[in-house]
Amino acid sequence: MQSNILYNRLSVLRAERNLSRQDLADALGVNYQTIGFLERGDYNPSLTLALDLSDFFHLPIEAIFSRKPLQPLSQQVYGATAKASSKR
Numbered sequence: 256m257q258s259n260i261l262y263n264r265l266s267v268l269r270a271e272r273n274l275s276r277q278d279l280a281d282a283l284g285v286n287y288q289t290i291g292f293l294e295r296g297d298y299n300p301s302l303t304l305a306l307d308l309s310d311f312f313h314l315p316i317e318a319i320f321s322r323k324p325l326q327p328l329s330q331q332v333y334g335a336t337a338k339a340s341s342k343r
Contacts, residue, residue, distance in 0.1 A: 261299045262321045265290065267328070268312050283307050 269290075270277055276294075280287040285304065292298035300308065300320075309316045 259299065260296060260322070262296070262323065262325050263293060264319055264325055264328075265308070267293045268314075268319065279311075282311055 265279075268289050269276070274282075275287075276290040276296040280290050289298065289304075293300055294326070305320060308319055312319065
């Protein structure tokens with residue numbers, strides 16, 4: 256049986272763009288609490304909201320949401336690991 260857990264990078268994407276939950280909510284036309292619920296995994300987005308987030312961040316949906324825990328972007332993009340960064 257498949258889990259209903261949907262992992263996401265919303266808080267990271269917001270932080271990279273210096274956006275508050277309210278800023279993102281206003282841009283998408285949703286309540287700021289919806290953004291918090293999404294970030295914590297308390298709520299899964301509708302397909303429409305997921306597509307709106309994808310459009311807003313100019314990223315494919317699978318870069319924002321996943322059914323498996325997401326790896327840190329530095330690890331995905333650069334192959335960096337915790338061990339490699341601790342050698343400095």
